[in-house]
Amino acid sequence: MKKDDCIFCKIANGEIPSGTIYEDELFRVILDLGPATRGHALILPKDHASDLYELPEETAAGAMKVAKQIALKMKEKLHCDGLNLVQNNGEAAGQTVKHFHLHLIPRYEGDGQEILWNPGSATKEELDEVRKELTE
Numbered sequence: 577m578k579k580d581d582c583i584f585c586k587i588a589n590g591e592i593p594s595g596t597i598y599e600d601e602l603f604r605v606i607l608d609l610g611p612a613t614r615g616h617a618l619i620l621p622k623d624h625a626s627d628l629y630e631l632p633e634e635t636a637a638g639a640m641k642v643a644k645q646i647a648l649k650m651k652e653k654l655h656c657d658g659l660n661l662v663q664n665n666g667e668a669a670g671q672t673v674k675h676f677h678l679h680l681i682p683r684y685e686g687d688g689q690e691i692l693w694n695p696g697s698a699t700k701e702e703l704d705e706v707r708k709e710l711t712e
């Protein structure tokens with residue numbers, strides 16, 4: 577289903593033109609207008625889901641299949657040295673558009689981007705505690 581006031585619904589369904597690099601029945605892949613690196617693309621499901629929590633499991637699986645295909649294409653055609661898959665949920669995680677999207681960010685040696693996190697530390701007790709919370 578489409579959501580009327582959602583810009584990515586409009587883009588995914590072709591109501592607003594975009595730099596499309598792939599399309600099928602369920603997804604459109606577009607170039608990000610504010611690319612982190614050359615080739616930065618977004619996989620958009622055509623049906624609206626605000627984020628990963630709302631996304632149907634089959635669509636999540638489908639998005640990863642598309643990601644795999646586009647990743648290979650980027651490696652072959654753009655000769656990137658690496659590639660990050662990024663998917664933000666919630667403002668705290670940096671989500672600015674509330675329609676699920678999976679970023680494909682080709683990486684180039686010395687591209688100056690900092691997409692990885694700062695590693696922290698945890699005690700064995702803290703790790704045990706969170707493991708229990710997540711497995712109960």
Ligand code: 5GP
Nearest residue numbers: 594606607608609610611664670671672673
């Ligand atoms: P988020 O921060 O929500 O994970 O990512 C949103 C992304 O969408 C940003 O990288 C931003 O540059 C991109 N973006 C926002 N509006 C548009 C648009 O209208 N067209 C395209 N192609 N990208 C957009």
Ligand code: ZN
Nearest residue numbers: 582585624675
């Ligand atoms: Zn939408």
